[in-house]
Structure formats: structure tokens, C-alpha cells
Amino acid sequence: MVTSTQEESEKVDHRPTLHDVARAADVSIMTASRALNGQARVSAETRERVLSEAARLGYRPSFSARALRARESQLLGFRAPNLMLPVHVEIIQGARDYASQEGYRLLLEVDPDESASGDTFTTDGDLVMGEPPAFLRPSLARCVSLMGRPSAYDIDACGTNLAEATLDALHHLADKGYRRIGLLHHALISPAFSPSQRLIDSGCDQDPELIQVVSNDKSSVLEGLSRLMSLDPRPDAIAVVHVVGTPHVLRELHRHHFVIGRDIGFVGTEVSSSEWGDLIAPRMTAIQVPARQVGAEGAARLIARLRGDRSPARQITIPTMLIERESTPGPWR
Amino acid sequence: MVTSTQEESEKVDHRPTLHDVARAADVSIMTASRALNGQARVSAETRERVLSEAARLGYRPSFSARALRARESQLLGFRAPNLMLPVHVEIIQGARDYASQEGYRLLLEVDPDESASGDTFTTDGDLVMGEPPAFLRPSLARCVSLMGRPSAYDIDACGTNLAEATLDALHHLADKGYRRIGLLHHALISPAFSPSQRLIDSGCDQDPELIQVVSNDKSSVLEGLSRLMSLDPRPDAIAVVHVVGTPHVLRELHRHHFVIGRDIGFVGTEVSSSEWGDLIAPRMTAIQVPARQVGAEGAARLIARLRGDRSPARQITIPTMLIERESTPGPWR
DNA sequence: CTGTTAGCGCCTTCAT
DNA sequence: ATGAAGGCGCTAACAG
Numbered sequence: 147m148v149t150s151t152q153e154e155s156e157k158v159d160h161r162p163t164l165h166d167v168a169r170a171a172d173v174s175i176m177t178a179s180r181a182l183n184g185q186a187r188v189s190a191e192t193r194e195r196v197l198s199e200a201a202r203l204g205y206r207p208s209f210s211a212r213a214l215r216a217r218e219s220q221l222l223g224f225r226a227p228n229l230m231l232p233v234h235v236e237i238i239q240g241a242r243d244y245a246s247q248e249g250y251r252l253l254l255e256v257d258p259d260e261s262a263s264g265d266t267f268t269t270d271g272d273l274v275m276g277e278p279p280a281f282l283r284p285s286l287a288r289c290v291s292l293m294g295r296p297s298a299y300d301i302d303a304c305g306t307n308l309a310e311a312t313l314d315a316l317h318h319l320a321d322k323g324y325r326r327i328g329l330l331h332h333a334l335i336s337p338a339f340s341p342s343q344r345l346i347d348s349g350c351d352q353d354p355e356l357i358q359v360v361s362n363d364k365s366s367v368l369e370g371l372s373r374l375m376s377l378d379p380r381p382d383a384i385a386v387v388h389v390v391g392t393p394h395v396l397r398e399l400h401r402h403h404f405v406i407g408r409d410i411g412f413v414g415t416e417v418s419s420s421e422w423g424d425l426i427a428p429r430m431t432a433i434q435v436p437a438r439q440v441g442a443e444g445a446a447r448l449i450a451r452l453r454g455d456r457s458p459a460r461q462i463t464i465p466t467m468l469i470e471r472e473s474t475p476g477p478w479r
Numbered sequence: 480m481v482t483s484t485q486e487e488s489e490k491v492d493h494r495p496t497l498h499d500v501a502r503a504a505d506v507s508i509m510t511a512s513r514a515l516n517g518q519a520r521v522s523a524e525t526r527e528r529v530l531s532e533a534a535r536l537g538y539r540p541s542f543s544a545r546a547l548r549a550r551e552s553q554l555l556g557f558r559a560p561n562l563m564l565p566v567h568v569e570i571i572q573g574a575r576d577y578a579s580q581e582g583y584r585l586l587l588e589v590d591p592d593e594s595a596s597g598d599t600f601t602t603d604g605d606l607v608m609g610e611p612p613a614f615l616r617p618s619l620a621r622c623v624s625l626m627g628r629p630s631a632y633d634i635d636a637c638g639t640n641l642a643e644a645t646l647d648a649l650h651h652l653a654d655k656g657y658r659r660i661g662l663l664h665h666a667l668i669s670p671a672f673s674p675s676q677r678l679i680d681s682g683c684d685q686d687p688e689l690i691q692v693v694s695n696d697k698s699s700v701l702e703g704l705s706r707l708m709s710l711d712p713r714p715d716a717i718a719v720v721h722v723v724g725t726p727h728v729l730r731e732l733h734r735h736h737f738v739i740g741r742d743i744g745f746v747g748t749e750v751s752s753s754e755w756g757d758l759i760a761p762r763m764t765a766i767q768v769p770a771r772q773v774g775a776e777g778a779a780r781l782i783a784r785l786r787g788d789r790s791p792a793r794q795i796t797i798p799t800m801l802i803e804r805e806s807t808p809g810p811w812r
Numbered sequence: 813c814t815g816t817t818a819g820c821g822c823c824t825t826c827a828t
Numbered sequence: 829a830t831g832a833a834g835g836c837g838c839t840a841a842c843a844g
Binding site: 163164165175176179180183207208210211212213214215216 | 820822823
């Protein structure tokens with residue numbers, strides 16, 4: 147039994163609109179609108195009829211028309227530079243969960259950075275990874291920067307303090323007795339890293355070569371690692387403050403038959419909710435980046451703004467956590 | 480030096496529209512539109528003026544208005560049931576990459592499954608995980624089902640053949656000499672699994688208890704595992720055809736001090752581009768689900784449809800790959 | 813080369 | 829309880 151749509155020659159080639167529904171239910175467009183939106187007073191009988199016709203026709207309100215009328219799209223843009231790294235993914239999840247709860251949806255924006263500024267469309271607001279690109283300048287009030295370094299602009303931001311996390315990791319290693327600690331980290335880690343007094347007091351090597359700044363490219367990471375490992379003497383521990391880099395480094399170390407924990411101490415970085423560091427052998431001591439919360443808090447901030455919050459820009463910092471597992475037993479076993 | 484926007488008391492509280500730009504450049508709205516869209520004939524001088532005013536005002540075209548006018552939003556919905564599993568993530572990436580290349584963007588749709596059908600908005604088309612929900616029925620022509628089982632509806636679909644992958648995994652184990660193989664798999668794996676002749680010929684145990692169907696819940700997975708492990712005799716190998724379940728099972732096995740490879744053979748499932756199975760010790764023999772391609776091919780299909788392709792519905796199957804690593808050395812070492 | 817007219821689908825406002 | 833007008837921002841199709 148096929149419930150066909152073409153009774154009475156209602157051949158509708160386009161998606162059915164309110165107009166179609168109204169005609170089918172033999173009421174005015176307005177009545178149809180009211181019936182569907184539930185709110186206003188419509189006779190129960192009429193409402194029934196409209197609803198059933200709408201269902202039969204498969205009516206779905208036009209997003210664009212509503213947005214145009216309401217002057218807001220309930221859309222939040224999520225802009226990340228090119229790739230979709232694990233961190234982004236987690237952030238998206240956090241943001242999406244929060245946003246959808248508040249009736250907003252997420253639009254994934256490709257960000258060819260240099261794209262013609264006129265080429266972009268309107269969302270109610272944007273979550274942007276790092277610095278907001280130039281064409282968003284005029285609407286900074288509707289932007290929240292995620293995981294960026296403290297911005298030059300007066301803009302809401304939400305991130306973690308990777309600089310502190312780095313020190314935490316190094317302190318942990320120092321406490322375990324490692325004295326020649328290699329550090330591999332991302333350029334994002336704001337101001338040039340400088341070792342703490344505590345590290346110096348611990349008697350750790352201060353060789354500047356022990357600090358390598360790398361990008362998200364696998365090759366860049368491996369190059370940094372190789373510089374580290376060809377130092378003389380070789381580091382007795384490595385901290386990788388770099389979500390993308392961590393697996394690369396581990397794999398490479400494996401490849402060279404280094405046994406983590408025994409031959410070298412190791413602190414990696416993982417996104418908090420994935421915790422794969424828990425699966426590998428030995429289990430990896432790790433900095434956990436609370437990406438999900440960053441996404442959620444960022445979305446919360448943005449939505450608050452959209453709803454009229456005019457308080458001064460806020461910098462939200464969600465702390466990382468250092469999870470000690472078994473890749474950092476200390477140098478003498 | 481502040482380049483303020485409020486010259487000549489042009490206080491614009493709302494986002495600037497074409498109207499504002501036109502007025503500022505002292506031309507008609509149409510001219511402004513043409514100048515900005517580049518196409519039509521506008522005097523170079525006028526164009527300059529419009530462009531610069533637009534830039535100064537921070538004009539961005541209204542997405543909704545354009546979409547309304549053009550009768551298409553260039554938006555593809557991605558609908559997944561509640562959670563965002565690793566597979567979804569990869570699929571999204573694949574889809575996004577393809578879509579953005581073609582000028583479409585992805586809208587992440589929460590899918591409260593049972594939500595009022597009228598509550599949803601219009602996208603040009605939808606990528607949906609599994610079966611399209613009822614309210615999408617009328618527009619099946621604009622839907623591509625991802626990773627679903629062969630659908631009752633005549634609809635484009637894109638997925639992998641997990642049933643075959645399962646057999647592959649079991650054959651691999653049998654070839655390695657395992658004879659009592661436990662299988663943990665997801666309900667999605669379409670028709671009830673039945674062992675192949677080849678397995679029977681290999682002399683593998685046919686105990687039906689060796690096949691456990693589980694859901695995406697951690698608890699369900701662990702329960703299935705525990706049923707498997709309390710069998711007598713215990714399985715000498717396990718195949719987990721389940722992206723989400725694999726890490727859970729590994730972790731649990733660890734917890735019980737099973738050494739993968741030595742105490743028990745193991746085939747897991749991973750999403751192809753993450754390859755974390757490569758990182759753990761021993762490196763995990765794995766079924767690789769080509770999630771990214773599924774997303775990309777799905778998007779390609781959908782976009783082709785939107786562009787007028789009227790060919791009969793197609794079922795695209797992208798094969799999984801079985802990567803042999805070290806967790807399946809065979810039972811006798 | 814530039815301006816005018818009309819209308820995309822919806823909803824707020826004001827009648828009836 | 830229902831309907832009629834008008835307009836959100838934009839652009840195709842015609843003028844001029």
C-alpha cells in the first residue's frame with residue numbers, strides 16, 4: 147500500500163512550503179503557521195487538519211526563511227585552520243553538546259585563511275580556533291577564541307594553560323629523578339618557554355637544544371625528535387606537549403627499539419576523554435587536555451553573548467591534568 | 480588610531496546589509512550587489528567604491544537571504560544518533576573535506592530520534608548514519624545513508640561490508656591455527672552472522688556461544704567479553720568487530736593480566752586513518768574501517784544528486800582492510 | 813552601466 | 829479564531 151503524494155494532482159516538485167500545506171488544509175497561510183508552531187489559538191479541529199496535511203506532504207519549515215525573518219540563524223560557526231585534529235574533534239563535541247542543548251547548531255567552516263573576505267556567510271556567532279581571522283574583526287563581539295594564545299584583541303577566549311602544563315610535566319620528570327629532559331612542544335605555547343627556578347634547582351640540564359618547537363606536521367615533529375635524540379649526551383626523558391605529535395614520537399621511538407620507561411622517560415599529551423595513553427604499554431604518563439570542556443565553555447560564552455551579555459571580555463582557562471602512569475618510573479630502575 | 484565606523488552618524492546597530500553598503504557608496508542596492516559579486520558589468524570606479532565601503536563597514540552577505548533567494552542553502556546535514564563515535568568523526572572529516580571542496584558546508588544535526596518531526600530545518604540534503612528517520616522519508620532522494628544495513632528503501636547508501644570483514648578476520652585467525660575463536664560484534668552487522676564453510680573445514684569450534692552481539696555501551700561490550708571468557712574451554716582467540724568495543728576489550732584483558740598474543744590471539748577494529756593499533760604492544764592485528772572514504776563517497780553521491788543526477792539509487796561499498804600485525808601469532812609459540 | 817520591480821518562505825502586526 | 833498586509837536581505841529579469 148503506497149500512500150502517494152499526488153492526490154488531486156498536487157504535483158509539488160519543490161519542497162512543500164507553508165503555502166502548500168495551507169492550501170491542502172484549506173486555510174490561510176497564517177493559520178497553518180500558527181497551527182504548526184503550536185503557540186497561538188487555533189481551533190483544535192483546524193490544527194489537526196493542518197498537522198496531518200503537513201505530515202502527509204512532508205513539510206519542513208525553511209531554515210533560510212525563518213532565519214531571515216528572525217534575523218538570526220541559530221547557527222554557530224566552528225572555524226579551524228584546515229585540518230581537523232583530535233583536539234578540534236573533542237572541542238567540537240563539547241561545543242555541539244552544549245549548543246544543541248541551547249537550541250543552536252554547529253556549522254563546520256572550512257577556513258582557507260586567506261579566502262576572500264566577502265565570500266563568507268553569516269552565522270550568529272563563531273567559535274574560532276586560535277586567532278580570529280581578519281574578516282571576523284568587525285564582529286569580535288560574536289566570536290570566542292578557542293585555545294589561542296592571549297589575544298591582542300579584547301575578545302572572549304577559552305583555553306588551557308599549556309605553559310603551566312609544560313612546567314608540570316617537567317617538574318614531574320625532575321621529581322622522578324630525570325636530569326636531562328628533552329621538550330618537544332607546539333609553537334602555540336605562547337611566550338617563549340623558560341625553565342622554572344625549581345627545574346634549575348633540581349639540577350636539570352639547561353641546554354637550550356633540549357627545547358624543540360615543532361608544528362603539526364609529522365615531519366616537523368620527527369625532525370625535532372631526531373635533533374633531541376642526537377644530542378650528546380642523549381636526553382634521559384622526553385616530554386611531548388603536543389597532542390598530534392605524541393603518537394608520532396612514540397611510534398618513532400618504537401621503531402628505533404627504544405623501550406619507553408626503561409630506556410627513556412616519557413610524558414605525552416592526550417585529549418582527556420580519549421585516554422588512549424591508558425592502552426599502550428607501558429601506560430603513558432600524560433598531560434590531559436580538557437578539550438571537551440573548552441568547547442563547551444566556549445559555546446556557553448558565545449551563546450551568553452548572543453543573548454545579550456555585555457560584560458567585559460573574559461579569558462577562561464580550564465586547567466590540564468597530569469596523569470601519572472608508567473612511562474616515567476625514573477631513570478634508575 | 481581608531482578607524483571608527485561612525486562617520487556621518489552612520490550608527491548601524493545591526494549587521495550591515497547591502498542597503499547600508501549601497502547608501503554609503505551612494506549607489507543603488509543592485510549596483511552594490513553586482514559590484515560585490517563581481518560578475519556583472521559595473522564601472523571599475525564604482526566597484527572600487529562599493530568594495531571599499533563594504534570592507535569598511537565589515538559587510539558580510541546574509542546567508543539566510545541568499546539561501547532563501549537561491550532556494551538552496553549549500554548546507555548538508557550530518558545526522559548521527561546521539562553520540563559522536565570515532566567512526567562518525569572520521570566520516571565527518573571525509574564528508575567535510577569533499578563537501579567543502581564543492582562549496583557545501585556541513586551542519587551537525589543532533590538527532591533526538593523521536594523529536595517532533597516538524598521541529599527540524601531544511602538543508603539541501605542529508606547524510607545520515609544508518610536508516611534515515613521517518614521525517615526524512617519524503618525527501619529520500621536527497622539523503623544518503625551511511626554505514627547502514629541494506630535499506631528497505633530505495634536510497635543511496637555508502638558503507639563497508641562488515642560481514643565480509645568479519646569472515647576475513649575469522650579466516651585469518653583460523654589460518655594462524657586458532658581453533659576456538661570468540662567473536663564480539665555489533666548488532667549492525669546486518670543478517671545474523673553465520674560461519675563459512677571454510678571455517679568449518681578448518682575445524683574451528685562452532686559453539687554458538689562463541690558469537691556475542693553487543694551494543695555501543697561499554698557495559699554491553701564487557702558483558703559480552705565476560706561471557707566469552709567464562710566459556711569452557713576458553714577461546715584461544717578473540718575477534719572484536721567493533722570500533723568502540725575494541726579499546727574496552729583490550730583494557731579489560733589487560734586488567735585481567737592477559738598478555739595479548741601470548742595468552743590469546745586478538746583481532747581488533749580501528750578506524751583506518753587513526754591506526755592506533757600500531758602503537759600498542761603488541762601491535763594489534765586489525766580490521767581497518769575506511770570511515771573517511773565512506774564520508775567522502777557519501778558526500779559525493781549526495782552532491783551529485785543535488786546537482787541533478789537521477790540515476791537509480793546506488794549502494795557503494797568500500798572494503799575494509801585486514802592489517803596483520805603482532806597480536807595474532809598463532810596459538811603455539 | 814545602472815536602477816526598478818518582484819518575490820523567495822516565513823512570521824509580526826494589525827484587522828476582522 | 830482566522831485573514832491580509834508588509835518586510836526581513838538578497839538577486840533574476842527587465843527596463844532605461
